[in-house]
Amino acid sequence: MIDEIDRRILMILQDNARTSNADIARAVAMAPSAVLERVRKLERKGVITGYEARIDPSKVELDLTAFTFVKTDEPVGAIDTGQQLAGVPGVQEVHYVAGTAAYLIKVRAPDTRSLADLLKVIGRLSTVRDTNTTVVLQTVKETGALPLGALPQPGE
Amino acid sequence: MIDEIDRRILMILQDNARTSNADIARAVAMAPSAVLERVRKLERKGVITGYEARIDPSKVELDLTAFTFVKTDEPVGAIDTGQQLAGVPGVQEVHYVAGTAAYLIKVRAPDTRSLADLLKVIGRLSTVRDTNTTVVLQTVKETGALPLGALPQPGE
DNA sequence: CCTGAAATTCGAGGCTT
């Protein structure tokens, strides 16, 4: 379904979504229009789901990152609460995780006061039992790029 | 430093990094070249740090997402271990978090076996004391887009 | 996957504040 050339195109676009077709074409030794055709097909197949500009949070007054475990009352399998959490401004990610029915969410806020407000909004949702927040002090690495190349070897 | 037009441009590019200058120009009622000039300046100032293509993990055999707390021995303030963690293939994010000297990392793998391999590699790092992994069962929302618009209001 | 025409990019240069 996805051949070696597609993988190389995906790696290039993950690294820089604005790489020109001409440059990609040179890298994979094809005509620019053929590259474009492959990219469009990858988009249609849902392999590429979009293109995002990455913004430095500190440059737009969003210095606070936090991860919050949200425990809920809802029946196992339902993700109603998840949808509600996803709709709260400042919530970047919502993952349903193993263990006690809970979500792990990633949150951005300008400061601790805003974070408190955000957690208050979440705490008010009817199915939310409690929350447990871990504040990030420093982010060493942060990328959406998937490991399309080599994965770690067991080693032994 | 960043005016209202810049904010609108950033919002558009966060949503779709490949939006043409012509389209952005229409949206903000300016000439395309002026938009380009602003984008270049935002890049130079470090506000825009890059452009990433988003790929559906399930379409490239990466169905497993996990968050792992990594406790270390290293002195407070050092992020040496963090750099090492960032270099492990499959590790997307590395955050130094409050509490006991620990990192929270986000990890991608094709399956549980690969995840185990990855955790084995991490466990072998000399400064790593132990790890605690939470596996994601379902991802409801996942975006790198920052909340540039409205943030949640306290409400009361 | 390649060729050719319409749309877009993005630099140069000029105008206004």
Place this chain on the structure above:
DNA sequence: AAGCCTCGAATTTCAGG
């Protein structure tokens, strides 16, 4: 100096073969 505009050659993108 800073910001926007118009203009035109290089590039991107789409239709068709």
